[in-house]
Amino acid sequence: DIQMTQSPSTLSASVGDRVTITCRASQSITNWLAWFQQKPGKAPKVLIYEASSLESGVPSRFSGSGSGTEFTLTISSLQPDDFATYYCQQYDNYPLTFGGGTKVEIK
Amino acid sequence: EVQLLESGGGLVQPGGSLRVSCAASGLTFRSYAMSWVRQAPGKGLEWVSAISGRGGNTYYADSVKGRFTISRDNSKNTLHLQMNSLRVEDTAVYYCAKRSGENNGPLDYWGQGTVVTVSA
Numbered sequence: 001d002i003q004m005t006q007s008p009s010t011l012s013a014s015v016g017d018r019v020t021i022t023c024r025a026s027q028s029i030t031n032w033l034a035w036f037q038q039k040p041g042k043a044p045k046v047l048i049y050e051a052s053s054l055e056s057g058v059p060s061r062f063s064g065s066g067s068g069t070e071f072t073l074t075i076s077s078l079q080p081d082d083f084a085t086y087y088c089q090q091y092d093n094y095p096l097t098f099g100g101g102t103k104v105e106i107k
Numbered sequence: 108e109v110q111l112l113e114s115g116g117g118l119v120q121p122g123g124s125l126r127v128s129c130a131a132s133g134l135t136f137r138s139y140a141m142s143w144v145r146q147a148p149g150k151g152l153e154w155v156s157a158i159s160g161r162g163g164n165t166y167y168a169d170s171v172k173g174r175f176t177i178s179r180d181n182s183k184n185t186l187h188l189q190m191n192s193l194r195v196e197d198t199a200v201y202y203c204a205k206r207s208g209e210n211n212g213p214l215d216y217w218g219q220g221t222v223v224t225v226s227a
Binding site for chain 1: 142144151152153154157166167168169202206207211212213214215217218219220
């Protein structure tokens with residue numbers, strides 16, 4: 001199984017900050033990686049797929065990069081609506097696996 | 108507009124059984140692989156099971172293999188997860204999610220989830 005390691009697990013930031021979250025796969029997944037945002041009591045929402053493609057309707061301040069085993073999600077200027085938990089997920093093969101999550105908190 | 112609506116969650120005793128379902132609308136259901144993903148209270152996301160668009164291929168996490176069975180009825184646009192021999196650690200919100208392809212692609216649409224509680 002492919003293990004996904006996400007860091008940091010918690011991140012304290014202010015509105016307007018640039019935020020970067022890292023995800024590492026235990027083996028190459030090419031670019032078959034998605035990033036999700038989840039708010040309390042809600043279902044996850046896909047932000048990025050194929051490592052760097054922005055899902056329709058997602059603000060352009062979100063971007064993804066990487067390939068192989070190292071990936072990043074960047075929020076260029078953190079907005080109040082962005083305080084949430086973020087997950088990476090590989091979909092190269094089954095079992096699909098998620099990172100442990102990064103909670104972005106208000107500093 | 109794609110909509111996924113889960114149902115069937117509830118309280119069940121350890122060792123018991125439960126079937127949760129997901130009704131899909133706004134899409135050609137048979138064209139897409141479907142998955143179940145769960146989230147235990149205060150924990151992260153865990154993929155549980157998946158089925159290809161035509162239902163010929165099924166996949167399970169090791170934690171549920173042999174106890175859970177995924178199925179779909181493409182004539183009724185419905186996905187099911189039959190859960191047997193339930194354990195306390197199966198307590199979670201269960202989400203159904205659609206993949207963007209017949210057997211691949213990201214999980215691009217999710218339901219709102221149904222709560223399964225396993226407790227004596």
